[in-house]
Amino acid sequence: MMTSINRRESMKSYIMASSLLPEKLWRAAFLINEDERIEAEEFRLRLGRPFSIVVRGQQKDIYSGGKAVTVTADDIEAVITSATDHSYHSWEEQISRGFITAKGGFRIGLCGHIGMGERGRVLRDITSVNIRVSRQIVGVGEQLAQRLMKNGFKDTLIISPPGVGKTTLLRDMCRVLSYHYRLSVADCRCEIGGSLMGENAFDLGKSDVMCGGNKSHVINMLIRSMSPEIIALDEITEAADIAAIEEGSYTGCAFLATAHGVSLENMSCRPLYRRLFDTGVFENAVLLERVGGERICRIFERSFENGQACWRGDDNYILLGDRPVVKP
Amino acid sequence: MIIISCSAIGLSLSRDMNKRKGSIKAHIEALRIIKSEILFKGSDLRSIMTLLKNRCGGAAADFYALSFEHASKGLTYSKAAEKNFSLLKKEGLTGDDIEIIKSFCNVLGRYDACSQSEMISRAIDGLEENLSELKGEMASKGKLYRAIGATAGIVLALVVI
Numbered sequence: 001m002m003t004s005i006n007r008r009e010s011m012k013s014y015i016m017a018s019s020l021l022p023e024k025l026w027r028a029a030f031l032i033n034e035d036e037r038i039e040a041e042e043f044r045l046r047l048g049r050p051f052s053i054v055v056r057g058q059q060k061d062i063y064s065g066g067k068a069v070t071v072t073a074d075d076i077e078a079v080i081t082s083a084t085d086h087s088y089h090s091w092e093e094q095i096s097r098g099f100i101t102a103k104g105g106f107r108i109g110l111c112g113h114i115g116m117g118e119r120g121r122v123l124r125d126i127t128s129v130n131i132r133v134s135r136q137i138v139g140v141g142e143q144l145a146q147r148l149m150k151n152g153f154k155d156t157l158i159i160s161p162p163g164v165g166k167t168t169l170l171r172d173m174c175r176v177l178s179y180h181y182r183l184s185v186a187d188c189r190c191e192i193g194g195s196l197m198g199e200n201a202f203d204l205g206k207s208d209v210m211c212g213g214n215k216s217h218v219i220n221m222l223i224r225s226m227s228p229e230i231i232a233l234d235e236i237t238e239a240a241d242i243a244a245i246e247e248g249s250y251t252g253c254a255f256l257a258t259a260h261g262v263s264l265e266n267m268s269c270r271p272l273y274r275r276l277f278d279t280g281v282f283e284n285a286v287l288l289e290r291v292g293g294e295r296i297c298r299i300f301e302r303s304f305e306n307g308q309a310c311w312r313g314d315d316n317y318i319l320l321g322d323r324p325v326v327k328p
Numbered sequence: 329m330i331i332i333s334c335s336a337i338g339l340s341l342s343r344d345m346n347k348r349k350g351s352i353k354a355h356i357e358a359l360r361i362i363k364s365e366i367l368f369k370g371s372d373l374r375s376i377m378t379l380l381k382n383r384c385g386g387a388a389a390d391f392y393a394l395s396f397e398h399a400s401k402g403l404t405y406s407k408a409a410e411k412n413f414s415l416l417k418k419e420g421l422t423g424d425d426i427e428i429i430k431s432f433c434n435v436l437g438r439y440d441a442c443s444q445s446e447m448i449s450r451a452i453d454g455l456e457e458n459l460s461e462l463k464g465e466m467a468s469k470g471k472l473y474r475a476i477g478a479t480a481g482i483v484l485a486l487v488v489i
Contacts, residue, residue: 022402023402077404077438078404081404081437081438082402084372084437085372085373085374085400086372086373086374086396086399086400086405086436086437087371087372087373087374087437088437088438088439088440089366089370089437089439089440089441089444090370090371090372092370092440092441117440117442117443118442119440119441119442122440
């Protein structure tokens with residue numbers, strides 16, 4: 001159960017994220033009930049389609065007066081104008097990569113037509129926008145972090161399907177771990193710290209946060225400049241990230257990272273993650289799942305059987321933000 | 329009296345031309361700053377407006393900054409600028425000059441740096457063309473207006489006498 005402080009914070013995040021919407025959609029965003037607002041994950045805008053809000057993993061179309069609230073091109077432009085503070089050109093590089101991180105750490109995913117401009121790729125004719133309601137749930141990673149620190153923190157990979165709360169968990173774990181270790185955050189999309197103009201929207205404790213750039217470059221910079229004991233990064237998605245992590249691990253620095261996946265078996269079937277496991281960098285894997293509206297996680301440790309690496313999980317599930325339970 | 333008042337009309341016509349000339353120059357300067365800030369530094373409009381106020385000041389900087397202030401309240405920059413076009417008229421700019429500024433306001437902050445820079449260059453070229461026309465007009469008609477004013481005054485005075 002969410003504490004009243006976290007409920008209040010969640011509502012605050014919802015209100016802040018909805019302020020990026022134009023007035024028509026902003027009004028529609030408040031047509032859902034309070035509990036849904038607290039658990040809302042995303043606003044989805046698709047040109048010519050109904051405005052929808054993702055709540056507990058389900059997309060909910062919004063109706064006003066019996067009619068679906070339809071998204072227009074002006075609505076999409078208004079979101080971009082508001083997120084970029086009337087300065088599209090200042091966000092060109094991020095937009096060409098398909099997202100904007102707006103004030104408050106809200107990641108806005110964009111979809112449209114990719115063309116070539118004078119300076120490289122340009123995203124034009126944006127047809128879909130996805131505003132993620134990023135939240136800080138203080139304490140959500142406390143118990144997990146304590147467990148992982150028990151015998152000294154080892155490289156840990158957090159695995160879950162999209163929208164379950166990897167980044168929220170990572171954010172809070174950074175906060176907790178930073179009080180015990182020198183922790184640096186490679187925040188390439190400025191989503192973990194919600195940084196804008198050098199100011200972090202979220203509490204990352206004593207973490208050193210490096211924003212922008214690509215992960216491999218940022219990891220190298222952090223190792224050279226901040227001598228971290230742990231580097232935290234979100235979403236390993238390409239071979240270059242794995243190479244950078246492997247290279248970074250030679251310096252003795254531990255990694256706390258996240259990846260999309262539903263299970264360790266599923267991850268092992270995908271060549272990219274198989275390569276990641278083959279590096280042997282990660283000694284712990286945390287599987288994050290949503291069970292009946294609650295988020296639980298389970299820790300797996302890498303072990304060797306007959307000379308083969310395998311993952312062994314303990315029977316204790318951790319209900320995030322609450323007490324440990326034996327089985328869900 | 330009549331001679332003096334007719335001369336004053338002539339002088340006022342010539343002063344209007346000078347005022348327009350000053351305004352066009354100020355807008356060209358403002359546009360050049362905006363262009364370089366967008367193209368080379370990728371600065372956001374909010375900081376460009378502060379820079380404009382510090383570096384050029386005057387009515388042109390006020391117009392762009394005020395439009396941005398209105399845009400921050402939920403309007404597009406072009407719609408916010410439209411609300412302030414009356415200020416441009418007060419600056420002595422003509423419909424032609426305002427059309428050029430309008431076309432520039434329509435793209436400001438909405439597109440990538442290169443596209444904006446192209447549009448700003450066009451606006452600067454348009455204003456420069458208007459300025460050179462105005463200079464030519466002033467050279468040929470400035471003195472004429474004053475002379476006509478004085479002559480008309482003398483003729484009127486003679487008629488009255």
